[in-house]
Amino acid sequence: MPGGGNTRRVLRWQRAASVLAFVSGFVHLALAPAHWRENAVSGVFFAGAAAALLACGVALGMRPTRRWYAFGLSNVVILIAVYALTRSISLPFVGAPEPVEVVGLLTKGAEIGLMLCLIYLWRAGQAEPPAPASQPAGPAAALAVSRRELIRTGLTAGLGLVGAGAILTRQAEAGHGSANLGYRPSELAGLSHGAPTVVAVERQHPDAMDPMTFLKHFDYGKASRRADGQTLREYRVIAYPKDCEIAKGVVFPAWTFNGTVPGPTIRCTEGERVQIVFNNGDKFPHTIHLHGVHPANMDGVFEQIPPNGRHVYEFTAEQFGVYLYHCHTMPVTKHIAKGLQGTFIIDPPGGRPRANEMVMVMNGFDPDFDEENEFYTVNGIANYYLEHPITIKVGELVRIYLVNLTEFDQINSFHLHGNVFRLYRTGTRLDLYEITDTVILGQGERAILEFAYKQPGRFLFHAHINEFSERGWVGVFEVAA
Numbered sequence: 094m095p096g097g098g099n100t101r102r103v104l105r106w107q108r109a110a111s112v113l114a115f116v117s118g119f120v121h122l123a124l125a126p127a128h129w130r131e132n133a134v135s136g137v138f139f140a141g142a143a144a145a146l147l148a149c150g151v152a153l154g155m156r157p158t159r160r161w162y163a164f165g166l167s168n169v170v171i172l173i174a175v176y177a178l179t180r181s182i183s184l185p186f187v188g189a190p191e192p193v194e195v196v197g198l199l200t201k202g203a204e205i206g207l208m209l210c211l212i213y214l215w216r217a218g219q220a221e222p223p224a225p226a227s228q229p230a231g232p233a234a235a236l237a238v239s240r241r242e243l244i245r246t247g248l249t250a251g252l253g254l255v256g257a258g259a260i261l262t263r264q265a266e267a268g269h270g271s272a273n274l275g276y277r278p279s280e281l282a283g284l285s286h287g288a289p290t291v292v293a294v295e296r297q298h299p300d301a302m303d304p305m306t307f308l309k310h311f312d313y314g315k316a317s318r319r320a321d322g323q324t325l326r327e328y329r330v331i332a333y334p335k336d337c338e339i340a341k342g343v344v345f346p347a348w349t350f351n352g353t354v355p356g357p358t359i360r361c362t363e364g365e366r367v368q369i370v371f372n373n374g375d376k377f378p379h380t381i382h383l384h385g386v387h388p389a390n391m392d393g394v395f396e397q398i399p400p401n402g403r404h405v406y407e408f409t410a411e412q413f414g415v416y417l418y419h420c421h422t423m424p425v426t427k428h429i430a431k432g433l434q435g436t437f438i439i440d441p442p443g444g445r446p447r448a449n450e451m452v453m454v455m456n457g458f459d460p461d462f463d464e465e466n467e468f469y470t471v472n473g474i475a476n477y478y479l480e481h482p483i484t485i486k487v488g489e490l491v492r493i494y495l496v497n498l499t500e501f502d503q504i505n506s507f508h509l510h511g512n513v514f515r516l517y518r519t520g521t522r523l524d525l526y527e528i529t530d531t532v533i534l535g536q537g538e539r540a541i542l543e544f545a546y547k548q549p550g551r552f553l554f555h556a557h558i559n560e561f562s563e564r565g566w567v568g569v570f571e572v573a574a
């Protein structure tokens with residue numbers, strides 16, 4: 094039988110353990126909704142952890158048995174192990190390793206403290222502190238004790254709540270405070286700007302999110318001739334987070350290639366050597382996965398590029414046509430929907446007939462992160478070409494490289510008013526086309542459209558999925574005489 098000093102010591106350790114269990118429990122409870130929106134498994138895990146820890150907090154503050162010590166210990170060991178695993182390797186339901194963030198470290202600190210308390214209590218063999226000798230027996234006594242214990246537990250829970258609040262406040266200040274957008278705290282850090290590489294790139298791309306410039310801007314890279322006579326084209330692409338205004342007054346926390354959504358239109362000619370120097374300026378792993386022909390290790394799938402990592406994609410451009418590229422980090426839906434997407438054009442060796450060429454990437458934006466698009470655009474800003482019509486001339490041959498990079502919706506489409514166009518599906522054949530006024534593209538499909546207007550005037554073009562056009566995918570060709 095331990096003496097009174099020992100009992101008081103055990104009580105102190107129990108109280109400390111109770112506070113730490115409440116801290117971790119409240120943090121898990123606060124983070125559960127955001128994780129639920131991310132994926133159900135993660136949400137249930139957080140809610141379950143919160144329930145177990147809060148129950149431990151209550152039990153440790155009242156009359157814990159050795160079973161509660163064992164239960165608490167097994168919980169913290171699981172939580173610490175899961176945290177260590179999700180920060181170091183790719184896992185099902187979670188995807189690529191997540192970055193280590195302040196809130197996680199503080200919570201794990203609390204859990205390690207809790208673990209040490211529980212180990213001490215277990216070893217002390219003090220299942221229940223003995224009731225004071227003066228206490229009367231009977232139901233009245235039990236009531237008196239439980240009232241005192243209730244007050245103690247209430248105070249402990251309050252302390253735990255304050256601790257959890259302090260941890261979460263610190264985290265919200267570290268991020269952009271956009272937890273209400275459904276972001277998990279680990280992503281908040283990724284939304285902040287200011288890394289030197291990012292500033293340098295923003296200076297290189299002053300026309301970020303200017304769809305009129307983007308429309309006709311083709312990145313041919315830095316060309317040089319190799320000793321064997323082959324042309325080498327060197328491109329520079331950096332992934333970094335950027336807030337982009339995707340509709341009037343709607344700012345989307347995008348992940349970008351070179352500061353725009355879509356990223357640069359990379360263009361070369363069949364037979365040339367392509368070298369894309371990719372830097373990851375984000376706090377999450379990313380890749381560039383190009384569609385088309387290239388070696389396995391240039392496919393941007395298994396070689397994940399970590400934050401601050403660098404990778405050079407190099408291959409010889411084969412099979413002319415219009416392709417696309419996007420990040421291929423899990424979950425791919427998210428990495429594309431967040432903005433890591435673009436067009437890749439391989440011209441046929443002799444080129445195509447002269448034309449007024451433009452690229453149109455059809456995509457959607459999901460600013461409330463419910464995995465449904467609220468806005469649809471061509472080239473990143475809803476209704477942009479409706480408010481800023483594209484000027485073309487009567488009789489002028491117009492060529493559109495059309496790409497569908499819409500996530501969450503199976504198809505997208507392009508419809509031209511007052512005219513028909515020649516449709517070259519994927520652009521991999523010069524002779525095979527159909528004549529139509531509407532084309533439907535599935536996710537990842539693309540086409541080349543050619544047309545000329547015989548009459549001047551204003552002509553609409555838009556998705557013939559009318560919901561999409563009403564949500565921003567609509568534009569105007571201003572045909573000048």
Ligand SMILES: [Cu+2]
Nearest residue numbers: 379420422428
């Ligand atoms: Cu990515």
